[in-house]
Amino acid sequence: MTFMEILDGTIVNVALPSMQQELGVDMASIQWVASIYSIVTCAALLVFGRLGDMFGKVRIFQVGVALFTAGSALCALSGTFEMLVVARAVQSLGGAASLANNQGIITETFPDSRGRALGLVATFTALGAMCGPTLGGLIVATLPWEFIFIINLPIGLISFVVGLKVLSNRRPAHRPSFDALGTVLLIPSILLIFFAITLMERGAAPFTIGMLVCGIGLLVAFVVVENHAKSPLVTLGVFRDVRFVIDLINMALVFLAMAAYTFIFPYYLQEARGIGAGVAGLIMACYPLVNSIVGPISGAVSDKVGCEKPTLVGQIIYTCGLAIMGFVALDTPLFVLIPCIMFTSLGSAIFQAPNNSMVMGHAPEGSLGFVGSLGNLMRYLGQSVGITAGSALLYGGMSQSIGYPVTSYIEGRPDVFMDGMHLAFHVLAVIVLASVVLALVREWLNYRERRARSTAR
Template sequence: MEIYNKNVYKNRWIILAVVVLLPFMGTLDSTIVNVALPVMVNIFSVTMSSIQLIVICYLITIVSTILLFGRLGDIKGKSIVFNLGLLVFTIGSLFCALSKNFTYLLFFRIVQAIGASAAMANNQGIITQVFPANERGRALGISGTFLALGTMIGPPLGGIIISYLSWHYIFLINIPVGIIGTAIGFKVLPHKSNEKKEDIDFIGAIIFGISVVLLFYSLINGQTVGYDNNMIRISFIAAIILFIIFIRIEGKLKYPLLDLSLFKNSLFTVGILCTFICYASINSNNIVQPFYLENVLKMTPSFAGMIMMISPVLITVISPFSGYLSDKIGSEFLTFLGLILIGIGMGLIATLNENSNIYQLIVYIVFIAIGNGLFLPPNNSLVMSSASSDKLGIAGSINAFVRNLGQSSGVAMATMLLYSFMSMKMGEKVLGYIEGRDDVFMYGMRYVYVCSAIICFVGVIVTYIRLRKKKLNRKI
């Protein structure tokens, strides 16, 4: 671990504010366009499945590059990689807002995602370096809360912006925040005194990046051309083979991108698995719910945004209480209870239909929000505290990678299930909302939420087994 001077320690809460800022904005930008998607379909004259590339390209870019940026941070210095990431993210946001067509917007979303990835890979490592052990859990809990809030606040904020301004402001709001954050970051973040003489596994990074792109290409394009298409099958098989090669390469390297030894700790492994499950569920909900609110319930984007604001408000209230409780009674029971509530909420939303009362939906959203508030801070602290002090930076980048993988997988899973079951209901290929056929959308949506509930309860079972083993070990 790097040793920093007294000024760094004195400024640690300012440093926390800066390093939480970009991951918050980064996760915000992964979801802020969700409510705007139905409107942007008409603006850019593309299909509903095509417009979701704005979300998917952003998330896939982060997943593909985050391990590389985590490793670069270990060698070149976490602060410099973080600051450069914040700068690139801000520039990418500006050009997203200035984009004149859909192709340019997609390209600059990728640029924006590269910046977000560089910062997300290193923020938790910076926190662990500047905070003493007795404050680290609290700081990581705050970081985890803001990451979740970014994911949750995105859709309602996007709804308000698209109702009163234009889609350009979804990206323009990042610019003043990014400029201020970059200026403060270069001034207060700790500077690395010397550079490590270690190799970077660029070959592994390329193999891993290609495997991620091929995997999501096959999952997403399969909706359009069919999963029996030869190109889709080849891409899927190639993605699996490349990922296996990547794992074998990493296992033999002295300085790997992905330190597999961390997964020998069951607390870390189960915590990482539950992180994936939670964020996959959150994002599957975030991608589908705006279409339900706007197309089926006929709400305006601003009113839909207000409904979706319920969750982040509750999480903001519950998360500090959850973090305090985890210090008193431990993190594991809270993560267990949180996943149960998320699973119940997802299952209840699956029972809705086109004639359901809005108050029913609000009650079910409250279940999910309370579950997230109870789960996220304790689980984040659990994952980081289960790693040894010399691997905290690597653990942070893996945690960030899995979080974004969960978000990407949630979007891919939701769109795949939604359009597959809508097509089944119609008896023909469906790639968007069908006017006058709310029942078709509800049929597909129901299976999205059923699947989300199932994966949450898988997490509940795994967490229960871990809790039971811990209890038995205490008796012995």
């Protein structure tokens, strides 16, 4: 299911120009076909995670697979732009239900090899990212765009049937009541915040800022309500563990940098250097290729030596990789550039599975669904902010270089783009370096706890 969701996301991005032409809408409008998926997914993640803890994670996961498949069919049948956006929202609800519970299912099924199993998930995620652009380009070139959704149907049906046969639903002995008021406050707060973040890619208009303020206000009200709820939607007690909060923040920071990097770098290859889309795609595929190979290894190592050291090593390598990419030039040979890309990818690949395992390790009994959905929410938050931050840093650096506001690539001036890219990558390196500092704080807290235990003996 993870493979199908990532594959779908990357294929849709490739097909957006074809959809725009056939549906007769402008570029700003067609972007909502992609944006609505991530926004609705984020709004529903925590709710589906809680439902998984209440009714069984496998059951909600299977509901998600069915919804995602049905949403894909609706997307394929959409004849108008408006219907396609609604169908994508249905599809995203299915994605949220399955995403919210997949890590909880893995943790329950493989308690002693959680890192290895989560590493395999990272592999399928990377494979989906690798196959998406190639498969999407092939489909768009030879078939109507509707087929990018039709290919989800057999995969979804197979996933649903295999899930029925293989996965066993574990329901809690005591089922708490559902927090309806918390849900009513949480969903619109996240929708408003993520809508605002998405709109900020086009500028911080007063309406966008107002939307963000309203979202934050509803989120504050949600926290107040949850503090007094008998059966809260969100287990706020887990946030008392500073190490858990650090792990979540580090996840968001690393994914922020990853999203900004993958947003900026294709422009360097295709616009600044003039490399064709096919070759640029192969170069960019080096990133998920390393992730697919290293992810399971890193996860397996974390099962044996603990998660803290691998995540810290990954963060340090990723910081160095981004700093190195900040010195790449227009004439950097490919035999130098590709190893730099792979080195940068190595850092994020080492980090992901152990960090996911650490986050799930903090989950109290009966809250695996909630903690897993919270981890995915932080990942989406990092990615959403990363695209906005990446574009702001890139165009801000370009504007500073040329002396007037810039919001797109300037034909014939790759030097201006390079100034913006260098600034962006160096700032991203500093952001990931901040996560290294937080990881060192976590290590100090662990050391202090171990010392207190040894003294007590």
